[in-house]
Amino acid sequence: MKKTLPYFFLLVLLSSSLSFAQVKNPVVESIIKEANENSQLELLGHELMDVIGPRLVGTPEMLMAHEWAVNKYKGWGIPARNEKWGEWRGWDRGITHVDMVYPRVVTLDATQLAWSPSTPRKGVTAELVVLPDVQDSVTFKRWLPSVKGKIVMISMHQPTGRPEYNWEKFATKASLEKMKKQRDDQTQAWRERINRTGYNARTLPVALEKAGAAGIVTSNWSNGFGVNKIFGAYTKKIPSIDMSLEDYGMLYRMVEHGDKPQIKIQAESKNLGNVPTFNTIAEIRGTEKPEEYVMLSAHFDSWDGATGATDNGTGTIMMMEVMRILQKVYPSPKRTILVGHWGSEEQGLNGSRAFVEDHPEIVKNVQALFNQDNGTGRVANISGQGFLHAYDYLGRWLNAVPREITSEIVTTFPGTPSGGGSDYASFVAAGAPAFSLSSLSWDYGTYTWHTNRDTYDKIVFDDVRNNAILAAILVYMASEDPETTSREKSVLPVNTRTGEPMVWPTPRPATRKGGQD
Template sequence: MISKSSILSLALLFAVSLSFAQDNNPVIENMVKEANENSQLEKLAHELLDVVGPRLVGTPQMQNAHDWAVAKYKSWGIDARNEKWGEWRGWERGITHIDMLSPRVQTIQGMQLAWNPSTSSDGVTAEAIVLPENIKDSLDFVKWLPNVKGKFVMVSMKQPTGRPDYNWEEFATEESFEKMKEARDEQSQEWRANLNRAGYNGRSIITALEDAGASGIIASYWSRGFGVNKIFSARTKTIPTVDLELEDYTMLYRLAEYGSKPTLKIVAESKELGRVPTFNTIAEIKGSEKPEEYVILSAHFDSWDGATGATDNGTGTLVMMEAMRLLKKFYPNPRRTILVGHWGSEEQGLNGSRAFVEDNPEIVKNVQALFNQDNGTGRVVNISGAGFLHAYDYLSSWLNAVPDDITQHIETNFPGIPSGGGSDNASFVAAGAPAFNLSALNWSYWNYTWHTNRDTYDKVVFDDVRSNAILTAILTYMASEDPETTSREKIVLPINPRTGEQRTWPEPRSPQRDGGRN
């Protein structure tokens, strides 16, 4: 039986442990006031997104971003450095210009894909053709293949509508909407089946077309929204690959189908820069009492380069930089070391954060908590315990110090399950470190900004980003000040219903340190 004196002692200990979280905490009050009245987010966003631009791994722009971040941190009195973790194919995007020359003249909206082999400044002029329908088998396709020599080949399905589903849902009759979806599904299935009968899939056919003498590849990766395409990497070695916006792609496809023989001129200039070093940018405020223990702020720095990577992951980067600025100004002598990691090459497989975990086991072993933000410009609406059994005990007490106007939007999920991938928190979770993703409201992220040609400054919702910076700064402060070391005890994971077997904790994976080879 617990005595009254023991209960009183426990109550006092609990009160002391949370005393720094109560109202009128000057550190928290000052950080909130500064964030609301003297935010640097808009200026940082302009410098990173408009001036530096997209941050594709291996490009000069990525290096410019690393150097800019180090200089910015140093201007705030924060120690910062670039840490090399590998090498990548160096490449720099140049001019893309696409014109239809016949049956009429029109400038076409599109762009070369990342790591595209350069054309000359004169470009390439050729007829655009489509893949044959109703391919019988691989022998039938082999007979047709010589037709691609000297031609641009269109390798994406012609979408039956350029209107997003939500537009159909609002304006079409229910019968018309269902009819469209059924026809689209049938068309998509037949497109894949046709490629399979030829002996290829959407990726492997590119090599076959290039080997057969095609002059270039034309694709259109529509993102199911008005004016948006996803922009990834070229798979050709010597001929250009361009992605066209849906409206122009389907127009060209129809012209080719109807026998109008559209002719295009494609200029897609770029530079090969050999092997270049790849980095993480690391900044830290040294701890005064427990410098060997760490609270880590986490956001990947790289992006695809169809636009400027504003919400993937410019906004996560801005959150962590602003939070560090607030912490340095009002909490310059933290109990634990506060470290921020701006990771490289997340988009190719969490490479930067995996390298950091692999190269810094002593830091990872002493992580008090890590806060990661990656999925867009929206306010944080969900925090999971990531499979750590006692995450509720400390995360809920830290969240108690955050203003109500921020926490009222946040749902928590305890104990949650560990992330196996998706963003850089997974690299740390796999190593057993308590790493938590600050999951945001999507603001049409998946359709309109995730890896698209429209992921630009104007899509940033600064009120939400400001809220996230305040949240991150306070959580970091609370984690640093907490007298207790966070528990790393893991839950027993549930049975996988698909396999009937016990789920296992994700294992650490090594990064790809020599990437981007042709």
């Protein structure tokens, strides 16, 4: 385990002279044995990602996932429930098909954005136009009527479909620098083009829709081969799609050269009205201190460009596996063990914020919470989140974990509290000792975070198994610890940007009715 001493930003290796020989603990040994010899991770991953699929809040798949998780827990002898916390705009994706129909026919690589309206039964066929480079917003308003009946392309045409690391491997130095300058200049120019319209990425599609456009096409490239970020639509009546860099670039060039390409969009999505939203909660009741809680935490929802495998399917199945293991080898914990599978994290930590609001009696008695979110990699970083004495108890618990797991973990004590990012922040803001088990990258930001490639095949099960062992031992140690964890907060440092002392984040309310705007 790597550790920061004594304050926020200095990272040093935990000296071997500070560690002591680990005494074999039969529960710890059983956790490791069960995780390695009877792992259910691959099966859980298949059932969740392959069979149920993505878990966009408000969709039938999200509800299916909640019901699946409850049934899994009950099958392991663990009481579980789905707890309603609000409502969201219901939506069913249906079949989407996008083709170029003129000047030749080819099926295109495109995805309907979340909550995008459907098309008429026969689809929408129209000529493409590119957002113009106008002098100012007045000029843009004069241009707007020309979009009536057209499908508008509003993303920049990328100068290359090769990631920078590929250029660095093969290009000459001069060619690499030329490409980077062209890309940077083009990016700045496109940003200015958008600004001169008087709109932004959120409001521009709405303005085009009001002007009579037949559809919106974007290409939100994620700087990797074949990978795009897929988020939500802002239109209410016309389809919004995201297209691969390759196909988008082809169509953009055709428009620019006067080839007048036409595409057909057929989208069979359905607006389902308001639907209930849930958190899935499972519990192993404590025997000695049942009103004190050790919590596991992972958001259940995902975007739906792919199947949400590493964001956050891996965190989900890891926490389920931890609960399964503990129920088998540690069925009578001293403190109650709770797991929360939160809904609508992607829209603002809503499920966990709602839980914090609805269950103050639990939050005030949390011994520790462990959250996992950012990908499939083995845990590489743990911060004390600004709790002054976090090292005292986390250090004790981590000492029970095999050295092959902790030796490469960087710890930061006392650290600074997170104001967002993932669901542990909801608990930190309420003063509960909650910690992120932050993963090694595996190019998460480029290739799987919110992308069309976040699928089962990207899961590194050896790393997820490693994390399940780590979390199970931490939960066991936290449950057994005779001491109650300290909630004393450290004096926070000065914010280098503002020059003012940092302040502890405050709890923020959950959005209980979302997706309707």
